[in-house]
Amino acid sequence: MGKQMTEMLKGTLEGIVLTLLAEQPAYGYEITTRIRDHGFTEIAEGTIYALLVRIEQKKLVDVEKVPSEKGPPRKVYSLNAAGTQELEEFWKTWSFLAQHIERLNTNNTDSSTNKEN
Template sequence: MGKQMTEMLKGTLEGVVLALLAEQPAYGYEITTRLRDHGFADIAEGTIYALLVRIEQKSLVDVEKVPSEKGPPRKVYSLNPQGRDELEEFWKSWNFLAQHIEQLNTTTNNKEN
């Protein structure tokens, strides 16, 4: 993944993870796997675990410890009402940016042709 893509992803990854949790609760490894299933193959597990700590500290998720077949209990994250509000704001911001960036792209491409 290029540096520009990495920087863009840093700014949106929290929203992406909140969107995954809106679909269904999950634990850290599950989130990483689902991200990879959606094409985000280069994201390190450590990045996701650090993000989960941040969204938990920001009270955007509820956390339940669930027994694991192997090792310590897993922390299962589910989106709470504050997290849903944050996700809604993320989508509003994303849609605004995507629309305006696409307008710039279209304008620039038309001028080049």
């Protein structure tokens, strides 16, 4: 993964994780697996665990410790009301940015085409 992709992902990864948790509660490894299933194959597990700590500290999720057959209890994260609100804000912001960036890209493509002619 290139440096530019990595930097862009850093800014959106919280929204991606909150979106997955809005679909269903999950524990860290499960979240990593689901992210990878969506095509983000090079996301490190450690990155997800650090992000989970941050969203827990920001009180965007509720955490339940669930017994595990293989070792210590798992922390299962579920989106709470504050997390839902944060997710809604993320998608509003994403829509705004995507629309305006696409407009810039279209203008840039049109300008490039005009220069070639």
